[in-house]
Amino acid sequence: MERLISPRVTKEIVKKHGFRFTKSLGQNFLVDENILYKIIDGAEVDKEDMVIEVGPGIGTLTQGVAERAGKVVAVEIDKTLIPILAETLGEQENVEVINADILKIDIHKLIKEKSEGRPVKVIANLPYYVTTPIIMKFLEEKVPIQNIVVMIQKEVADRMQAQPNTKDYGALSVAVQYYCEPEIVARVPKTVFIPQPKIESTVIRLKVLKEPRVKVADEKMLFAVVKAAFGKRRKTLLNALSNSSLNIDKETIKKMLESSGIEEKRRGETLTIEEFAKLADTLCAHI
Numbered sequence: 358m359e360r361l362i363s364p365r366v367t368k369e370i371v372k373k374h375g376f377r378f379t380k381s382l383g384q385n386f387l388v389d390e391n392i393l394y395k396i397i398d399g400a401e402v403d404k405e406d407m408v409i410e411v412g413p414g415i416g417t418l419t420q421g422v423a424e425r426a427g428k429v430v431a432v433e434i435d436k437t438l439i440p441i442l443a444e445t446l447g448e449q450e451n452v453e454v455i456n457a458d459i460l461k462i463d464i465h466k467l468i469k470e471k472s473e474g475r476p477v478k479v480i481a482n483l484p485y486y487v488t489t490p491i492i493m494k495f496l497e498e499k500v501p502i503q504n505i506v507v508m509i510q511k512e513v514a515d516r517m518q519a520q521p522n523t524k525d526y527g528a529l530s531v532a533v534q535y536y537c538e539p540e541i542v543a544r545v546p547k548t549v550f551i552p553q554p555k556i557e558s559t560v561i562r563l564k565v566l567k568e569p570r571v572k573v574a575d576e577k578m579l580f581a582v583v584k585a586a587f588g589k590r591r592k593t594l595l596n597a598l599s600n601s602s603l604n605i606d607k608e609t610i611k612k613m614l615e616s617s618g619i620e621e622k623r624r625g626e627t628l629t630i631e632e633f634a635k636l637a638d639t640l641c642a643h644i
């Protein structure tokens with residue numbers, strides 16, 4: 358089979374099958390070899406690995422990664438792409454395509470059934486409309502994976518790796534960094550896709566930590582505190598937390614901040630993950 362990664366071949370396949378792009382499924386196909394290998398090299402895939410690809414499209418990234426991986430399982434929501442994938446990837450024996458919505462499948466079960474004990478990595482050129490839910494599904498469900506290397510909207514990548522005291526730092530930064538070490542792999546212009554999206558993209562690597570970055574008594578409390586702290590970014594922590602869905606009175610919040618060693622006038626955007634964890638544990642222990 359011809360290499361898919363070129364504007365010419367992509368256009369030919371789309372035309373041949375009368376494929377119609379569905380904007381609402383974030384269908385922007387990659388046509389640049391340099392970026393393709395940034396994703397594949399970034400994931401450090403080898404013959405030992407099983408790779409889960411989210412949204413293979415016509416199979417461009419799948420074809421590239423299948424040359425390096427032991428096995429590739431590609432999950433595609435759009436059933437009109439399935440016959441195309443059967444043709445473009447038909448000769449690649451280590452590829453299995455599943456027609457499903459990645460948000461609806463049991464990924465633990467998928468890994469158990471397909472991986473044969475191989476280390477698992479995730480790669481994708483993600484549909485922009487569901488980038489965060491897809492990534493958070495892998496992380497929150499504590500799926501046993503080594504890393505996730507994905508092309509996503511530039512602004513979302515910047516938020517994922519942002520540090521305290523920056524404008525991009527928020528609940529998403531804390532959530533992603535709780536589970537992972539994020540690293541920007543490449544900035545990507547609009548011109549490498551067919552059709553071209555309106556936004557700039559970034560390839561980011563999320564190296565999944567063996568244990569979450571901080572140990573807490575109750576993860577739900579940690580994320581409730583984070584949500585409350587960033588819910589009202591411009592307010593002091595004391596005000597943001599006492600007028601929030603935490604439903605804890607101001608006096609108690611004041612005491613808890615004090616015993617966590619956190620100045621009540623600080624804003625959520627200045628807190629490190631360790632400080633959020635300390636505060637969440639203090640609240641857990643006292644209420």
Ligand code: SAM
Nearest residue numbers: 385386387412413414433434435458459482484
């Ligand atoms: N991997 C291809 C490439 O790089 O050219 C296609 C990338 S395109 C940005 C995103 C792909 O994800 C599309 O093929 C789309 O149909 C698929 N997709 C969208 N939502 C999905 C979901 N919830 N589950 C699985 N695939 C999805």
